[in-house]
Amino acid sequence: MNTTRFGRLDPTPTRLLRVEGLAAFVAATAAFAWLGGPIWLYVVLAFAPDLAMLGCLAGPRVGARLYNLVHTYTAPALLGGAGLVSGTPLAVLVALVWTAHVGADRLVGYGLEYPTTFGDTHRDRLATTAKREDGGGEHVDTERRVDGTVVTPAGSDRSGADGVTRTGARR
Incomplete structure (x- = not known):
């Protein structure tokens, strides 16, 4: 809780x-x-x-x-x-x-869809937000989506062309 x-x-x-x-x-x-x-x-x-x-x-x-x-x-x-x-x-x-x-x-837990792929929803993007230790010791806000994908917000040194890094890490 x-x-x-x-x-x-x-x-x-x-x-x-x-x-x-x-x-x-x-x-x-x-x-x-x-x-x-x-x-x-x-x-x-x-x-x-x-x-x-x-x-x-x-x-x-x-x-x-x-x-x-x-x-x-x-x-x-x-x-x-x-x-x-x-x-x-x-x-x-x-x-x-x-x-x-x-x-x-x-x-x-179902949400509104983004036009990327079916299942990419606003609920996934509001999923659990956690602090994650970056490789350089800097804390970076990340989001673990419902499907287990870890997303780093735009502006971090690990973000891609679309503004987010999908590390694919799963728990």
Whole structure:
């Protein structure tokens, strides 16, 4: 458990994103149930946003854009708002299932995609940040991504043309 010197929990971005995902998932699912949404609709739509991964067949850039479009809270919020304004309960229910899906993804650690390769996500880039001893005795902030790759930020003497060094070190 990460704590500060005062004994309080250290609110790292990754932990905050997981808590945010849990809150969105629980709130959206509870609202769906409270509105009397049919369970079959929830089950059918629960993984529908993941169909956006098929965009990767057109390449990583297209795949990332399509995946990100349906894996933020913006689109379901707009759909839900439009459903409320127009008096279309089905749109509200679909938006709630969609929000629950995005929340569940954040809870279990899935993130928005970068156009480099499928699986290079914003969550990976927020993964555990640690101090690492550099060869010259200098401390360099590094990041160990979820996949185990160690990344050195741009500006260090070990960064490459793209601004980061991928050492490939794994634990």
